[in-house]
Amino acid sequence: MCGIWALFGSDECLSVQCLSAMKIAHRGPDAFRFENVNGFTNCCFGFHRLAVVDQLYGMQPIRVKKFPYLWLCYNGEIYNFKQLQKQFGFDYQTLVDGEVILHLYNKGGIEQTASMLDGVFAFILLDTANRKVFLARDTYGVRPLFKVLTDDGFLGVCSEAKGLINLKHSTSLCSKVEPFLPGHYEVLDLKPSGKVASVELVKFHSCKDEPLHASCDTVEALPSAGFDLETVKSNIRILFENAVRKRLMAHRRIGCLLSGGLDSSLVAAVLLKLMKEININYPLQTFAIGMENSPDLLAARRVAAHIGSEHHEVILNTEEGIQAIEEVIFSLETYDITTIRASIGMYLVSKYIRKKTDSVVIFSGEGSDELTQGYIYFHKAPSPEEAAEESERLLKELYLFDVLRADRTTAAHGLELRVPFLDHRFTSYYLSLPAELRIPKNGIEKYLLRLSFEDSNLLPKEILWRPKEAFSDGIASVKKSWFSILQDYIDQQVDDLLLEKAAEKYPFNPPKTKESYYYRQIFEKHFSGRSSWLPHYWMPRWVKATDPSARTLKHYKSATQE
Secondary structure, X not given: OEEEEEEEOOXXXXXXXXXXXXXXXXXXXXXXXXXXXXXXXXXEEEEEEOOOOOOOOOOXXXXXXXXXXXXXXXXXXXXOHHHHHHHHOOOOOOOOOOHHHHHHXXXXXXXXXXXXXXXXXXXXXXXXXXOEEEEEEOOOOOOOOEEEEOOOOOEEEEOOHHHOOOOXXXXXXXXXXXXXXXXXXXXXXXXXOOOEEEEEEEEOOOOOOOOHHHHHXXXXXXOOOOOOHHHXXXXXXXXXXXXXXXXXXXXXXXXXXXXXXHHXXXXXXXXXXXXXXXXXXXXXXXXXXXXXXXXXXXXXXXXXXXXXXXXXXXXXXXXXXXXXXXXXXXXXXXXXHHHHHHHHHHHXXXXXXXXXXXXXXXXXXXXXXXXXXXXXXXXXXXXXXXXXXXXXXXXXXXXXXXXXXXXXXXXOOOOEEEOHHHOHHHHHHHHHOOHHHHOOEOOEOOHHHHHHOOOOOOOOHHHHOOOOOOHHHHOOOOOOOHHHXXXXXXXXXXXXXXXXXXXXXXXXXXXXXXXXXXXXXXXXXXXXXXXXXXXXXXXXXXXXXXXXXXXXXXXXXXXXXX
């Protein structure tokens, strides 16, 4: 995990512009480099490093003697760099996993490069010999990337939007800062002036398609192509375990977020099992946050005892949570209601991990709800086919919601997130299964995933079959949820008259509640006029919901009242 930043064709003094690069210093607390491009005095790279792999030669932009005309700045981890080296006979000059990007590009161009990378990544690749700039981002946007391109060809690229919004160009601020789309690469021509022109934007991978890199995966062919239940369950276990195993690549200590829900518990259990198998000689630290005796804390405690992790509990107090709202919104760069609610706990637990422990590489359960139909509202899906479509829509939008939350809250404290549920191979297999197999059954969401691990003894039965809790709800007590605690506070902060005129003040995505108005005010304070970064609020489908919390849905109420 790091912060990348680059400018091409800047009209302003680069020493002034580079102050913007310091806005993302939290992403790489170990080192910083600012480097001009030879022959292009108005082009430069900025890099903030969190050293996780190859602590000696990992500084960027990466340049190797074999390809003196290539410059690479990337944020991410490429899990199959050793397999690719073996398959193609690449001669690496460093231990940095990202070096493989240079070799792949030299061998087969940008299309093959992006398609063959098994991992999470956002990168800027400059080829001065052919005068090309390439941008690319992984399938689910696990690693963030923003860009701004002006009409006259000035390009700015950064891991977070805050590193671009104050750039100066031709005496005006750059206005059209936008997220770079996941699963895409862009080709730009580099002119002698250092300015660029976009040539094409190409989608290189869709979540349903088996990735091109599956051909050199550690699990090559699945035992059977059939859809009988036992085969499916076995394949799910094999691919999920493989997803966790490949993510063990690190020279820094590994930890795991543990809410006590199914997803994080499965990740923690499989992670600890594999760490033992490869003789990692330190205990796995697991981390839970919640108010005293909250459902998440109690469940996480039970899981940690079962798997034998070194467990840490962070007690959330209401005042601390409320005080964190503004810094959380600044970190997130969004005003989405459910994202902010869930981020407060994750932000504070990440802060604890950074201050009190030496764990840096943090595993988490993001992506499972979208992939395995874990949200409560999936019980109301009109048909298995519509549920499958909704699952794909949620996966495509992860970069706006849960993946955004998970990256920014951890990156704010210099931690690196790893999300095995979003493994390309695992997700494409799960999405290839018949729609009927993937829907909730017997009133239980994620039924197939639970069933697949039922006989594994990885988790206690009551955890494996624990109903869904939204992270922002599970950290509070059953009597009073976190979102209602937030609303009680915000009710005192926002006047009724302000809410009545909200649509006039904020015509795009107008706030409908005092809570959303409060968040929007803070967002606009830091990112004025950039509300289009969020195309729509996250809300459940097929139900007449006015609030995104699971606790407001009938299915949740009936489950907790039994």
